[in-house]
Amino acid sequence: MTTKNKKLTLELAETIRNKFVQGIETEGGERKYFTIDALAIEYSVAKSTLYKWAQKESWKTQQDRFHKEYLQKLDKERQEQLVEESKSFDSTALRLAKILMNEVGMLLNENNQKRANNPNDEEKFTPQMVQQLGNAALQAQKLGKLALGESTENMKLNAEITDTDAFREAMELLDEVARAKSESGDTAIH
Numbered sequence: 001m002t003t004k005n006k007k008l009t010l011e012l013a014e015t016i017r018n019k020f021v022q023g024i025e026t027e028g029g030e031r032k033y034f035t036i037d038a039l040a041i042e043y044s045v046a047k048s049t050l051y052k053w054a055q056k057e058s059w060k061t062q063q064d065r066f067h068k069e070y071l072q073k074l075d076k077e078r079q080e081q082l083v084e085e086s087k088s089f090d091s092t093a094l095r096l097a098k099i100l101m102n103e104v105g106m107l108l109n110e111n112n113q114k115r116a117n118n119p120n121d122e123e124k125f126t127p128q129m130v131q132q133l134g135n136a137a138l139q140a141q142k143l144g145k146l147a148l149g150e151s152t153e154n155m156k157l158n159a160e161i162t163d164t165d166a167f168r169e170a171m172e173l174l175d176e177v178a179r180a181k182s183e184s185g186d187t188a189i190h
Helices: 010-022 036-043 047-056 059-117 127-147 153-183
Strands: none
Touching: 010 036, 010 047, 010 059, 036 047, 047 059, 059 127
């Protein structure tokens, strides 16, 4: 059984052109494009007539341009989404760095209070514990700087320059503590 083809009016040609050039968005969010043959069957128009219109008005070029712009739009939207996710991630990292730095500060303050109230108390931090807290503070600082978009390369250089001074100061402090303990008759520090 042969079906009679419809006459291709300007309005119908524009409808078919739009569907050919722009396709449709599927439920999965993907874009589906149609062939001239499929559209000719769907709209009951002669294939040869539709091919002539498509060629005369450069539908394929329009479709290619539309598809390119569509992909650029998707790329831009994805990039904007990634920027927002990155901002959120950096904000979370910065909050964690602040919390960690605050925790280290509170522990060191508590230790200082114990030392001030009772210098002979055995509950004070050992030098290794202080070093671990210092390392935690340094890691929190690096995390915070990275979250702010700052380089941590300069931190490494600054740390290397001041390492010898810090080590000398720490050794002097330990020597003072050892002298104070020996003067009070306590056992040696480990």
